[in-house]
Amino acid sequence: xxxxxxxxxxxxxxxxxxxxxxxxxxxxxxxxxxxxxxxxxxxxxxxxxxxxxxxxxxxxxxxxxxxxxxxxxxxxxxxxxxxxxxxxxxxxxxxxxxxxxxxxxxxxxxxxxxxxxxxxxxxxxxxxxxxxxxxxxxxxxxxxxxxxxxxxxxxxxxxxxxxxxxxxxxxxxxxxxxxxxxxxxxxxxxxxxxxxxxxxxxxxxxxxxxxxxxxxxxxxxxxxxxxxxxxxxxxxxxxxxxxxxxxxxxxxxxxxxxxxxxxxxxxxxxxxxxxxxxxxxxxxxxxxxxxxxx
Numbered sequence: 001x002x003x004x005x006x007x008x009x010x011x012x013x014x015x016x017x018x019x020x021x022x023x024x025x026x027x028x029x030x031x032x033x034x035x036x037x038x039x040x041x042x043x044x045x046x047x048x049x050x051x052x053x054x055x056x057x058x059x060x061x062x063x064x065x066x067x068x069x070x071x072x073x074x075x076x077x078x079x080x081x082x083x084x085x086x087x088x089x090x091x092x093x094x095x096x097x098x099x100x101x102x103x104x105x106x107x108x109x110x111x112x113x114x115x116x117x118x119x120x121x122x123x124x125x126x127x128x129x130x131x132x133x134x135x136x137x138x139x140x141x142x143x144x145x146x147x148x149x150x151x152x153x154x155x156x157x158x159x160x161x162x163x164x165x166x167x168x169x170x171x172x173x174x175x176x177x178x179x180x181x182x183x184x185x186x187x188x189x190x191x192x193x194x195x196x197x198x199x200x201x202x203x204x205x206x207x208x209x210x211x212x213x214x215x216x217x218x219x220x221x222x223x224x225x226x227x228x229x230x231x232x233x234x235x236x237x238x239x240x241x242x243x244x245x246x247x248x249x250x251x252x253x254x255x256x257x258x259x260x261x262x263x264x265x266x267x268x269x270x271x272x273x274x275x276x277x278x279x280x281x282x283x284x285x286x287x288x289x290x291x292x293x294x
Contacts, residue, residue: 011141013080019132023076029121030068037062038232041240049118050109050191054243057192059236064094064199067229074221081139086213087222088133090205095125097174097198105191145217149275155268156210162261167204173197185251186243202226203261216272223269230262 009016036047041055041062052058068091075084099122102109109115144150173180174197177190188196206222213219237244237255244251 010138012139013082013141013143014139015075015078015081015084016132016136016139019136020076022128022132023072026121026125027069027072027076029117030065030072034062034065034069037065038236045110047114048110049112049115052192053189054187054240056186056236056240056243057188057196059240060199060233061195063229063232063236064202066232067202067225070225070228071221074225078221080145080217081136082215082218083145083221085133085136085140086206086209086218087225088129088136089209090202090222092126092129092133093205094198094202095122095129097201098122098195099126101174101191101194101198104194108189108191142213144215147276147280149216149272149279151210151214151216151219151272153214156214159207159268160210162264163204163207165204167201170197170200170202170204173200183248183250185248185254186245216276220269220272223265227262227265227269230258230265234258234262 033048036044037052037058040047041052041058044055044058045051048058052061071084071087071091075087078084102119102122109118174194177188177193177197180193181188181190184193184196203226206219206226209218234255237258246252
C-alpha cells in the first residue's frame with residue numbers, strides 16, 4: 001500500500017488524512033455533548049437526546065465524552081498511528097453498545113435535533129471507526145517510539161485483570177440492566193444502566209491490548225484520556241452527592257473503585273513517564289538522536 005506521493009504506507013506509522021478527518025467530524029459532537037452533560041445536567045430533557053435522571057448519570061456520560069475529546073484530539077494532532085491505534089477498538093465497542101441501546105429504548109428518546117444528531121452519530125461511528133482501524137493497521141510496524149518504555153509483563157497482566165473486571169461488570173449491566181436498578185449507587189433506568197455499562201466496558205478493551213503490545217507509547221494517550229474521565233466522574237459524584245444513595249453498598253464500592261483506579265492508573269502512568277525520561281538521559285539514546293556528521 002502506498003500514499004499518493006509513492007512512499008510506502010506499510011510500517012510508516014503515519015495517520016491517513018481521512019482518519020484525521022474522522023476526528024474532525026466527531027470532535028464537535030463530543031464537545032457539545034460534554035458541555036451540556038457536565039455544565040447543564042439538569043436540562044437534558046430540552047438540550048439532549050433524552051431526559052437523563054438523576055443529573056449524576058448525565059455528568060458521568062459527559063465525563064466519558066471528555067475522555068473521547070482527549071483521544072480524538074490526539075488522533076487529529078499526533079504524528080504516529082501506534083500512539084492512538086489501541087483506542088479504536090474501545091471506541092468501536094462503546095459506540096456499538098450505545099447504538100444497540102438506542103434501538104432497544106428508542107421510545108425513551110426525544111424527537112428533537114439532538115436526538116437526530118445522536119442517531120446519525122451512533123448509526124455511523126461503529127462502521128467508520130472499524131474502517132479506520134482496518135485501513136490503518138499496516139502502518140504500525142510494532143517498533144517502539146524513539147523514547148519509550150516497556151510495560152513489564154506482571155504489570156500488564158494486572159492491568160488486564162483490572163480492566164476485565166470493569167468490562168465484565170459493564171457488559172453484565174448492559175445485558176441485564178434490570179438487575180442493577182435497585183442495587184446501583186444511584187437511581188437507574190434500563191437505558192441509563194446500559195449507558196453506564198457501555199462506559200464501564202471501555203477500560204477492559206483498552207487494557208486487553210497489553211497482552212500483545214507492551215509499548216508505553218501505545219497507551220500514553222489512552223491513559224491520559226482515562227485519567228481525565230476518572231477525575232471528572234469523581235468530581236461529578238462530589239458535585240451531585242445528593243443523587244447518591246449512600247445507604248447502598250454499591251455507592252461506596254463504586255466510589256472506592258474510582259479512587260483506586262485513579263491512583264493506580266496515575267501511579268502507573270507516572271512510573272512509565274519516569275522510564276521514558278530515563279531513556280532520554282541514556283547515552284545510547286542521546287547518541288542515536290545526534291545528527292550524522294558530515
